Structure formats: structure tokens, C-alpha cells
Amino acid sequence: MFKKKILLAAAIPLFAATTSVAENVPITGIVESKCSIFTDVQGVYGNPTPNVLSTARSNGGVLPVIRYDVASADYYKAKISYPNSFSSGPSLPDVVAWEGSTSVKEVSDPLMSDYETDKVEYDNVTEFDLTVAGTVWFEVTSSADYGYNKAFPAGNYTAIVTAECIAK
Numbered sequence: 001m002f003k004k005k006i007l008l009a010a011a012i013p014l015f016a017a018t019t020s021v022a023e024n025v026p027i028t029g030i031v032e033s034k035c036s037i038f039t040d041v042q043g044v045y046g047n048p049t050p051n052v053l054s055t056a057r058s059n060g061g062v063l064p065v066i067r068y069d070v071a072s073a074d075y076y077k078a079k080i081s082y083p084n085s086f087s088s089g090p091s092l093p094d095v096v097a098w099e100g101s102t103s104v105k106e107v108s109d110p111l112m113s114d115y116e117t118d119k120v121e122y123d124n125v126t127e128f129d130l131t132v133a134g135t136v137w138f139e140v141t142s143s144a145d146y147g148y149n150k151a152f153p154a155g156n157y158t159a160i161v162t163a164e165c166i167a168k
Helices: 002-018 110-117
Strands: 035-041 046-049 052-054 065-070 076-081 096-107 120-122 125-130 134-146 162-167
Touching: 035 162, 065 076, 065 162, 076 134, 096 110, 096 125, 110 125, 110 134, 125 134
Parallel strands: none
Antiparallel strands: 035 065, 046 052, 052 134, 065 134, 076 125, 076 162, 096 134, 120 125
16 A cells, blocks of 8 residues: 555656646737828819819919928838829719829928939839938829810819838
8 A cells, every 4th residue: 555655646746747837928019100291281283274183383273292200210211192093073984194293392401302313203103212310391293184175074173192101
């Protein structure tokens, strides 16, 4: 009987050593962009002729102005797309020809002067490498030409400029 007790006592520590408990402990964090985008001036289309809508001042329009505040240099790029369709407006059975551009209007640091010369343009998109911390203002032109000798139908038209700050 003595041998049975010793054997049982020896088996208990072996059983306890083979069981384990594990726990997954999450680590969380919130990343806030060091690049902020603001609309300083909302754009307005002028209607200089029946078939044209334009943000150009000479056509009665107002150029939209977008402000980027960059807290950390060389971590972000600005990607700005001028409109290539209306987000709302009357139904248009014919084709609208879109044109536009984005340019640097003002900068808070003279080192940002390279932004305009180094910009990359494709389709309706312009990209700027934000290599300097500070504030830069971009101006966007947009025009829509409706068919040949066709007038835009009366109504309210809205088109969207898309401004993004993309981490590199």
C-alpha cells in the first residue's frame, strides 16, 4: 500500500507540468495624420456661354482653394483630382468635355516653391510631394463644355474636387 501512495504522488506533478494557460494580450494605438486638408474657398461655376461651365474668374467663376497643413515633412503627398463628371445636375444626353488643372497658389515656406515645378500630372489628377512642413494652398480650375452648339439644360450642377493626403 505504501508503494501505491508514492506512485500517485509522483504522477500529480507530471500532470500539472503538462498543462499550460495562454493569453493573447492586444496592444492598440491610434495614428493621427500629420497632414490636414481644409477647404478655404468653395468653387463656383460661371456660365459665360450656354455650352460652358467654368471656374475661371474671367468666366464669372470662383476657383476652389484647398489648404494642406503638414506637420511632418517628407512623409506625405497631396493628390488632387479635378472633376470629370457632375455629382448632381440635370440629365445630359450628350458628352461633356472636361478640362482642369491644379496649381500652387501660396506657400508658408519658400522651400515649397519646388512643388509647382515638381508636380506630377496624369488623367485628371495632380500629385505634389510634400517635402516641407508648413502650409500650402492649391487652386483648382475646372471647365465643362457640353457638346457642339448645345446649351446646358437649366438647373443646379455640382462637381467634386477630390483632395487626399497620402502617406508615403
